[in-house]
Amino acid sequence: MTDSLSEDIADVLDLVLNPDEPIHVALRRQVPHLRMKSRCKCGCGTAYFDLDADVVEPAPTGPGIVVAADMQLFTETGECPGEVLVFAQGGYLSWLEVCSWSDDVEVNLAAARRWLQPSSWPRAGNSRHLGP
Numbered sequence: 059m060t061d062s063l064s065e066d067i068a069d070v071l072d073l074v075l076n077p078d079e080p081i082h083v084a085l086r087r088q089v090p091h092l093r094m095k096s097r098c099k100c101g102c103g104t105a106y107f108d109l110d111a112d113v114v115e116p117a118p119t120g121p122g123i124v125v126a127a128d129m130q131l132f133t134e135t136g137e138c139p140g141e142v143l144v145f146a147q148g149g150y151l152s153w154l155e156v157c158s159w160s161d162d163v164e165v166n167l168a169a170a171r172r173w174l175q176p177s178s179w180p181r182a183g184n185s186r187h188l189g190p
Contacts, residue, residue: 063094064094070171088117091110092151103166103168126151140159142157
């Protein structure tokens with residue numbers, strides 16, 4: 059069973075998929091058609107999607123599973139405790155993963171959403187890493 063895409067997942071996808079990148083533009087067109095298949099039980103915020111491939115065009119990501127977008131997370135103090143990865147399979151959004159690299163800073167979807175906001179970006183010299 060699938061559910062509608064939650065607002066927090068939609069927001070993170072909007073922040074990670076760069077509207078200036080052609081592959082990301084194609085993936086962004088899929089977001090309104092996504093449904094939640096499941097979420098990771100550990101609380102990290104990782105989400106798996108279901109998508110009717112008959113209603114949207116695939117993005118030109120190539121065959122198989124690829125990391126279609128990735129963005130490092132920076133806290134308000136400039137620490138980088140993790141990243142968000144967006145996976146596509148055969149050109150279709152497949153899942154969003156929230157990865158933690160820190161034992162000291164809790165990294166979850168709510169934190170990722172906050173740290174991806176432009177107002178929380180670190181001072182000049184510490185830029186966000188934008189995916190392909």
